[in-house]
Amino acid sequence: xxxxxxxxPAGAAPAGYRFRTATTEPTWVRWTLIGSVVAxxxxxxxxxxxxVFAEALTRGFAAAVGSLANRDAQAAIxxxxxxxxxxxxxxxxxxxxxxxxxxxxxxRGKAFLxxxxxxxxxxxxxxxxxxxxxxxxxxxxxGAWLMANGxxxxxxxxxxxxxxxxxTFPFVARELxxxxxxxxxxxxxxxxxxxxxxxxxFLTVTLPNIRWALLYGLLLCNARAMGEFGAVAVVSGKIRxxxxxxxxxxxxxxxxxxxxxxxxxATLLALLGLVTLMLKxxxxxxxxxxxxASHRH
Amino acid sequence: MHIEIEELAKEFxxxxxxxxxxxxxxxxxxxxxxxxxxxxxxxxxxxxGGLEFPTSGRVLFDGEDATGLSVQERRAGFVFQxxxxxxxxxxxxxxxxxLRARPRRTRPTSAEIGRRVNKLLSMIxxxxxxxxxxxxxxxxxxxxxxxxxxxxxxxxRGGLREIHDATGLTTVFVTHDQDEAMELADxxxxxxxxxxxxxxxxQDIRARPATRFVREFVxx
Numbered sequence: 001x002x003x004x005x006x007x008x009p010a011g012a013a014p015a016g017y018r019f020r021t022a023t024t025e026p027t028w029v030r031w032t033l034i035g036s037v038v039a040x041x042x043x044x045x046x047x048x049x050x051x052v053f054a055e056a057l058t059r060g061f062a063a064a065v066g067s068l069a070n071r072d073a074q075a076a077i078x079x080x081x082x083x084x085x086x087x088x089x090x091x092x093x094x095x096x097x098x099x100x101x102x103x104x105x106x107x108r109g110k111a112f113l114x115x116x117x118x119x120x121x122x123x124x125x126x127x128x129x130x131x132x133x134x135x136x137x138x139x140x141x142x143g144a145w146l147m148a149n150g151x152x153x154x155x156x157x158x159x160x161x162x163x164x165x166x167x168t169f170p171f172v173a174r175e176l177x178x179x180x181x182x183x184x185x186x187x188x189x190x191x192x193x194x195x196x197x198x199x200x201x202f203l204t205v206t207l208p209n210i211r212w213a214l215l216y217g218l219l220l221c222n223a224r225a226m227g228e229f230g231a232v233a234v235v236s237g238k239i240r241x242x243x244x245x246x247x248x249x250x251x252x253x254x255x256x257x258x259x260x261x262x263x264x265x266a267t268l269l270a271l272l273g274l275v276t277l278m279l280k281x282x283x284x285x286x287x288x289x290x291x292x293a294s295h296r297h
Numbered sequence: 298m299h300i301e302i303e304e305l306a307k308e309f310x311x312x313x314x315x316x317x318x319x320x321x322x323x324x325x326x327x328x329x330x331x332x333x334x335x336x337x338x339x340x341x342x343x344x345x346g347g348l349e350f351p352t353s354g355r356v357l358f359d360g361e362d363a364t365g366l367s368v369q370e371r372r373a374g375f376v377f378q379x380x381x382x383x384x385x386x387x388x389x390x391x392x393x394x395x396l397r398a399r400p401r402r403t404r405p406t407s408a409e410i411g412r413r414v415n416k417l418l419s420m421i422x423x424x425x426x427x428x429x430x431x432x433x434x435x436x437x438x439x440x441x442x443x444x445x446x447x448x449x450x451x452x453x454r455g456g457l458r459e460i461h462d463a464t465g466l467t468t469v470f471v472t473h474d475q476d477e478a479m480e481l482a483d484x485x486x487x488x489x490x491x492x493x494x495x496x497x498x499x500q501d502i503r504a505r506p507a508t509r510f511v512r513e514f515v516x517x
Contacts, residue, residue: 186377186381187381187382187383187384189377189381190377190381190383191383191394191398192347192348192368192369193347193373193374194394194395195399196369196398197369200398204394204398209384
């Protein structure tokens, strides 16, 4: 099987002919595609974001910031950050464990496990919230027992953490499974034959190979954990200053026609998401050489 | 190290990868497992290395049962067909990995590791690639041998033979290329369908193929 190409002397190219690679499209195709993508992104993503920022600032910057100084607002911000700080690391651990088991081992019930991981994506968050209320609420045996031992789950922070974890469980695992499956077991086997222990192999071979997918999964998980509304709305009880998260607070303020306060909180929530995205870009830029070397992200 | 394989068999679910095979590998030998894909040669090698465990049978290293030893306990070097380089490490770090993975008591100092890695790199005549990542190497630089042009392959085979002779290790390698097997090995084990067809020196196997399969395979 031979690849061959007929070559024309460079000078023999017809007038107006420009060298281009085989994958290049004509200019009008390119600009039509780029233009339509920019238009869609502007209308769907950028404009709403700007509208939220603008709405928050209708009475000026001081009024916007002032609305956040409120004690209930600060409690909501604290609760949201705390819930994300608990739910995301736990989901990272469970996600890595699940992806590792699925990608590197063969066992009975693997297909079932994969389906189970996808469950939170296919079940409505409201249903997830109701499940937690049924399971841990005061009317259930488990809930009553926990309550008797001083741990209130529903209408308290533990319930919010559980609901958030349920909804965001698939993000890390879903990011990791395909990349771990593609990478196979060869590098781990090589490390083991070189005398590395299981833990060392995991820390020096498995983990570095998945770090970009892991980071991406963590960012998605974090963004969704901070933004989750439906499941948290069911389990939280919306007690101001206690079990109100930022998304719940936004809805509450909006329903009370406190639009500056509502949109300022919304802006802050959006900014938290943007910060995580910028963090990712910064890391990608910082480690671009390793990224290029590993050919993946 | 003398390796004794006794009635080793391996099943993967309903498929039999290896029917009971027995083989004795003298200390210091360079042995080639030769056969088409699916013949069980890689399964046998992986069992020897401790990456796979047999369904039945035993492996003896210098007369001691090694069947249940973990891959780390065997301390068997293993070269993978698809090189299995650590893609997130430089070539230097790839080579140093085994030394760095040692328990603290037996781990050489960082300077000593550097010296030994650089010595190896100059031994394979690629002293300048230490700081590159595996994806930045050419196909030929990545592997012991494979789809290389004939001259480089020959050189590398010579190199492997030299390293083998210099270290005095017992070496088992897997190939489906009969020229490679015949040229390099002291002893060739021809395999097919999970069974050993013939064991002998390259000359033996060429001159007196034991079965029709061996005759056809080495003639190909």
